[in-house]
Amino acid sequence: MTYRWLLPEYCEDILPEDAWALETARRKLLNLFKDRGFNLVIPPLIEYVESLLTGTGHDMDLQTFKLVDQLSGRLIGVRPDITPQVARIDAHSMNRADINRLCYAGPVLHTKPDVLSQSREPYQVGAEIFGLSEVTGDIEIQTLMLDALSELEFNDVILDVGHVGIFRGLMEALQIDSKTENDWFKLLQHKDIPSLQSVTQGVTAEFRQALLSLPKLNGGGEILDLAIKSLPATPKIMVALEQLIAVRERFNNRVKLSFDLCELRGYHYHNGLVFQVYSADYKGALARGGRYDEVGSAFGRSRPATGFSLDLRQLITFKR
Template sequence: MHKWLLPEYIEDLLPPTALRMENLRRGILNLFRVHGYELVTPPLIEYIESLLTGAGGDLDLKTFKLVDQITGKTMGVRADITPQVARIDSHLLNRQGVTRLCYAGSVLHTLPDGTNRSRELMQLGAELYGHSSFEADVEIQKLMLNSLKIAGINDLHLDIGHAGVFRGLLSYANIDEALVPALFAALQAKDITTIRELTSHLDNQVQDAFCALTRLYGGVEVLEEAFRVLPSQLDISQALEELKAITNELKGDANINIDLAELRGYHYHSGVIFAVYHQNHPVPLAQGGRYDEVGISFGRARPATGFSMDLREIATRFWRAPGAKPILAPYAKNAKLHEKIAELRNAGEIVIADLPGHEDTQHEYECDRIITQEPDGSWVVKPRA
């Protein structure tokens, strides 16, 4: 075995992809900044009790654990930055009004989320705290869509669901808590037969309502069908009204699909749940939702909504043609040459100095232009043969 082999689902990013990812990071963080989102950088590693507070069992399984050599306590390498940002909002900032925060950093998963996906992600996201109404969800989703457009990804498909619909049905039917995980799994699989079996002790109207969730998928017209076939229960009605208001605001920003059986992150999210897709990519490019209940774990309940994406995957899967190639500069102790190089670099050009003794490897730089000296002593850029 070669000593330089990397672990499974861990990889190096080579110059073109690494540059693409870094340019995306800068561009999207600048987008966040002009919308008032403040950058925070939580630690890569924390004591496990702190790291997993409010995060749920799924994140526990994704988290690498190790022993702190100073204290002997168990530590974890973060698998998600969102709970850390919620902690910062609750404890370190402790503001009373609306707070907008953003972040970008590496996270590590014990197992990949799918085939051909890395266990090391570059997670970038934005969170909005302190506002409980749909306007905050709209702001976050518009920001998410515009972030992907910076990456040159258009023709986006936005899938939206709402945890309140399922929770409202559970409350309306007075479902035993022990039955919820199996019912949840059946809904995710859109398995009507199993749903019928699990709800066989309920009256036909309630059974039909649970089964209806599996087919309430499609355009915004699905919401009218949902109002018609689902019980007039307060949580359900409020959830459907929120979805209606959100989709009205997002018209024209993306192709919108309603999926009332989409309960990804149900135990974590408390309201609207969303994910954005592209037809050439089988998994979400970005995803998020409302998670008002997470703040309780930090001692201060705060309305919260946000999204995140993996910049590593976007930079790898969605490739745009590179920009201008570098310019080759000769090695010479000439003040005017150095002024010309500085001028070009200040204008954003890449200028590579040709160090002496490496003339036979110039082709590796892939320069398409070269700085040459004119008879009058000036330095100009010309195409390179």
């Protein structure tokens, strides 16, 4: 017997109470973004796969539903993430010379839920700044992210910050090949210090000690002072530490801060500060963001970029 009312696994209707809550929250966030000078864009649900997945990495490719376009015969995908679409709009459709602040709100579709308690159809809301390379852009986005969560009544939160430039600076200084870099990256993600000790035996003492110290450099703002003493003063590392210190100075009296110099989330996508917000009573991150300069180069225009996003559907479900 066919039950025509059944939906695919991890897909569900949003019924009136939650639907109104989501719509009310969406309006609040978009009004906030508008007040801060961000312009709303609404990208299409489907795009050609090669543009849809630009710069997103292998994991997002696996999360993308793909089908053949009956008009062109080309492979298209249902968007799993709106951020690359907004980068395309900035680089091609708008093509501004000045700083461009864009925001968005809409559903995305994943082949599998990120965790078993989530829907395969998150409702992604976010904001991006293009054309601003200074750390002030990252701080502006982090401020907006915290204010957005405050609008959703998430106030007792932790801002967790890392910087992929530190690990990249070490790899460049050592002139490490891509395979070795990827192997060491995986060990750092698992904070596997014994294995890291084994594979770095041939590395000069200063840089080996720096690599081994990264998994331990996590905690409050004081770890940045320790990092200055522990890490080689290469230009890329010093810039990264200066940006982390700027974040500490801006938010130290507003929100609880946590720094993790081994946090390399989105390493093949981000190229600077990465950040996420946590709450003691919420499993997982409330919102995530980071700097992803040069992503627009695939669309013919390379620009500095930083932004954040959150799954409004999941946050509203948690609050009910």
